[in-house]
Amino acid sequence: MNLIEAKQNIDLKVVKIKGEWRAHENLRHSGFGSHWRARRDIRHKGIGRGWREHKDIRDKGIGRGWRLQKKLENLGIREGVVIRKVSQQAFRGPVIIEIGNTRVAIGCFMAAAIKVEEIEK
Amino acid sequence: MKRILLMGNPNVGKSAIFTRLTNVRVIVSNYPGTTVEFTRGAMRLNGQKVEVIDAPGTYSLEPMVPAEKVAVQLLQESDPEETVIINIIDSTNLERNLNLTLQILSKGLPTIVVLNFWDEIAHRGISIKANKLSDLLDARVVPTVAITGMGIKELKESLINAGPSSFRLQEDSKWITIGKILNETQTAKHHHHTLLQGLQEVSTHPVAGFPIAIIVLFVSFFIIRFIGEGLISWIFNPLFEKLWAPVLMKISVLLNHSGFWHDIFIGKLVNGEIDFFQSFGILSTGLYIPIAAVLPYIFSFYLILSFLEDSGYLPRLAILLDRLMHQIGIHGMGIIPMMLGLGCNVPGALATRIMETRKERFISATIMAIAVPCMAQIAMVFGLLGKFGFKGLAPVFGTLFVVWLILGKIMSIFVRGESPEIFTEIPPYRFPYFTSLFKKVWMRIYWFLKEALPFVLIGVFIVNLLYSLGIIDFLSRIFGPIISRILGLPSAAIAALLIGFLRKDVAIGMLAPLGLSIGQLVTASVVLTMYFPCVATFVVLIKELGFLDMLKAAIIMILSAFFVGWVLNLIY
Numbered sequence: 001m002n003l004i005e006a007k008q009n010i011d012l013k014v015v016k017i018k019g020e021w022r023a024h025e026n027l028r029h030s031g032f033g034s035h036w037r038a039r040r041d042i043r044h045k046g047i048g049r050g051w052r053e054h055k056d057i058r059d060k061g062i063g064r065g066w067r068l069q070k071k072l073e074n075l076g077i078r079e080g081v082v083i084r085k086v087s088q089q090a091f092r093g094p095v096i097i098e099i100g101n102t103r104v105a106i107g108c109f110m111a112a113a114i115k116v117e118e119i120e121k
Numbered sequence: 122m123k124r125i126l127l128m129g130n131p132n133v134g135k136s137a138i139f140t141r142l143t144n145v146r147v148i149v150s151n152y153p154g155t156t157v158e159f160t161r162g163a164m165r166l167n168g169q170k171v172e173v174i175d176a177p178g179t180y181s182l183e184p185m186v187p188a189e190k191v192a193v194q195l196l197q198e199s200d201p202e203e204t205v206i207i208n209i210i211d212s213t214n215l216e217r218n219l220n221l222t223l224q225i226l227s228k229g230l231p232t233i234v235v236l237n238f239w240d241e242i243a244h245r246g247i248s249i250k251a252n253k254l255s256d257l258l259d260a261r262v263v264p265t266v267a268i269t270g271m272g273i274k275e276l277k278e279s280l281i282n283a284g285p286s287s288f289r290l291q292e293d294s295k296w297i298t299i300g301k302i303l304n305e306t307q308t309a310k311h312h313h314h315t316l317l318q319g320l321q322e323v324s325t326h327p328v329a330g331f332p333i334a335i336i337v338l339f340v341s342f343f344i345i346r347f348i349g350e351g352l353i354s355w356i357f358n359p360l361f362e363k364l365w366a367p368v369l370m371k372i373s374v375l376l377n378h379s380g381f382w383h384d385i386f387i388g389k390l391v392n393g394e395i396d397f398f399q400s401f402g403i404l405s406t407g408l409y410i411p412i413a414a415v416l417p418y419i420f421s422f423y424l425i426l427s428f429l430e431d432s433g434y435l436p437r438l439a440i441l442l443d444r445l446m447h448q449i450g451i452h453g454m455g456i457i458p459m460m461l462g463l464g465c466n467v468p469g470a471l472a473t474r475i476m477e478t479r480k481e482r483f484i485s486a487t488i489m490a491i492a493v494p495c496m497a498q499i500a501m502v503f504g505l506l507g508k509f510g511f512k513g514l515a516p517v518f519g520t521l522f523v524v525w526l527i528l529g530k531i532m533s534i535f536v537r538g539e540s541p542e543i544f545t546e547i548p549p550y551r552f553p554y555f556t557s558l559f560k561k562v563w564m565r566i567y568w569f570l571k572e573a574l575p576f577v578l579i580g581v582f583i584v585n586l587l588y589s590l591g592i593i594d595f596l597s598r599i600f601g602p603i604i605s606r607i608l609g610l611p612s613a614a615i616a617a618l619l620i621g622f623l624r625k626d627v628a629i630g631m632l633a634p635l636g637l638s639i640g641q642l643v644t645a646s647v648v649l650t651m652y653f654p655c656v657a658t659f660v661v662l663i664k665e666l667g668f669l670d671m672l673k674a675a676i677i678m679i680l681s682a683f684f685v686g687w688v689l690n691l692i693y
């Protein structure tokens with residue numbers, strides 16, 4: 001499941017961080033808005049532009065989603081760490097998560113790209 | 122050693138340490154070719170003057186945003202022989218902060234690691250072995266509490282013999298290394314939530330967050346107005362009326378009460394005296410508007426804004442409003458220029474630089490200038506239409522709000538560029554460090570005086586010149602009939618539109634003696650608010666957006682103002 005679908009206030013393990021460019025699909029599966037609206041939002045938010053426009057990055061074999069992975073990693077969110085979803089604002093608003101002593105607000109599209117699983121107690 | 126560079130993640134108390142190290146004189150400068158600001162100051166070390174630079178906060182040396190790029194460039198430009206890096210760490214978030222620390226240490230520059238917020242780790246059930254950390258990193262580690270000044274003396278002492286670390290980071294095993302360091306230096310126990318942490322939860326709650334936001338905004342707005350109006354009526358007005366006006370009257374006598382130079386410098390006398398609102402001379406209105414009418418608001422506004430900023434409330438407000446603001450193509454932080462614009466459009470225009478992309482800056486500046494009336498204007502609209510009650514006031518403010526929404530939506534679709542999603546760390550609530558807060562307010566005021574004041578004087582000079590040469594009369598004869606037909610206003614109201622460029626509240630006041638109907642008053646008030654920003658805002662917007670974008674914004678302003686005016690004219 002992705003971070004949007006995850007329950008609040010339980011420990012979650014980050015399994016994979018996908019590229020946000022697939023987020024319209026991620027979101028649609030979560031029952032959030034129509035396909036074309038999500039695609040339009042992706043265009044307006046400039047998601048995936050870095051990869052499309054920078055040939056040097058593509059040539060290095062860096063996959064889509066590298067930018068988001070780097071951004072999240074800088075705040076300590078990477079595959080394998082334990083996070084906690086604190087709240088989700090209404091109508092596809094930002095998701096607030098807690099990692100260690102840090103709280104981070106993440107836009108809905110980015111949150112949809114973060115795959116998590118619940119940790120069995 | 123000639124230079125000290127402060128580096129660290131955002132919200133780790135860098136500016137507080139900077140304030141502790143430096144003396145009063147600090148300079149805010151833009152990094153060449155960017156709008157990113159950084160602060161420079163100086164300190165004395167062993168009788169030698171050393172430059173101290175507060176770099177923008179960054180999470181890593183692989184920059185993702187312009188501010189981070191500037192921080193990395195500042196590090197790369199540093200000469201290893203002449204520079205000491207002070208890497209400031211938030212002790213409550215050791216793991217995340219060590220990511221940057223290890224990258225900096227690997228650069229081989231003399232580095233001191235500062236564990237700030239040392240007092241907070243006990244509350245959070247954390248203990249850190251600073252000596253052990255120092256051994257592992259091969260660098261001096263100094264625990265500090267910037268607000269109380271704890272550890273600052275040790276920090277200054279350790280600056281003298283700081284040397285490079287032998288630590289080198291393997292990029293692929295970075296997090297394993299950090300994990301090992303944490304295991305050896307930090308122990309964490311479970312701790313109970315404090316009251317402040319409870320407040321943090323509530324203030325970003327999807328439902329309960331909104332009433333809290335309304336209360337905070339209302340109280341802030343009230344305090345800003347209270348301080349601003351207080352300064353104007355108790356300090357600046359008496360200064361200008363009692364001290365400056367007599368000087369100007371003497372000059373007026375020297376210039377024989379009239380003539381070209383009299384009109385330029387003193388302006389027109391109203392009933393034989395200087396009226397600081399209506400005289401329009403460079404030395405009268407030109408000095409009065411920026412110093413006595415705008416500066417007090419700028420001071421009080423920045424005081425409250427810096428408080429909200431340093432206490433940690435602003436990012437929370439941005440998160441609450443993010444969804445709404447994305448509808449008009451800007452993200453949550455866009456609420457700040459709008460809020461500021463309600464006090465005075467000048468700080469509102471300055472605040473647009475917090476937006477990330479050109480598209481967001483353009484949209485927020487344009488709709489702020491068009492649809493957000495400043496305090497002085499709001500007061501005048503109340504004076505003019507207040508007697509009609511709800512029937513008079515609601516159409517004005519309702520129209521402006523609808524214009525704000527619709528125009529924002531249209532621009533979000535048609536303006537090229539991006540408005541990225543929100544992605545921000547939410548710092549815990551902290552009580553601001555007041556010395557650092559006042560330093561920040563002072564730097565912002567200094568900037569206003571240095572950058573905006575000369576342009577206001579030039580603006581007043583040009584308008585006066587146009588008046589003296591009869592160009593404005595000529596323009597109102599040509600455009601008067603057209604504007605009257607579109608907006609349904611008498612020709613006499615055209616003069617108010619022209620004056621509105623200088624001072625909107627005065628312009629709205631000029632409508633009072635014309636005996637207009639309620640419909641005409643509503644139309645004139647809305648058009649006056651929308652059609653163009655006042656000269657001070659205009660100048661700041663040119664500086665912030667650049668000439669070309671400002672030209673586009675101006676075209677949007679004029680077209681939308683006349684369109685809305687025409688629609689209102691049809692309705693009434």
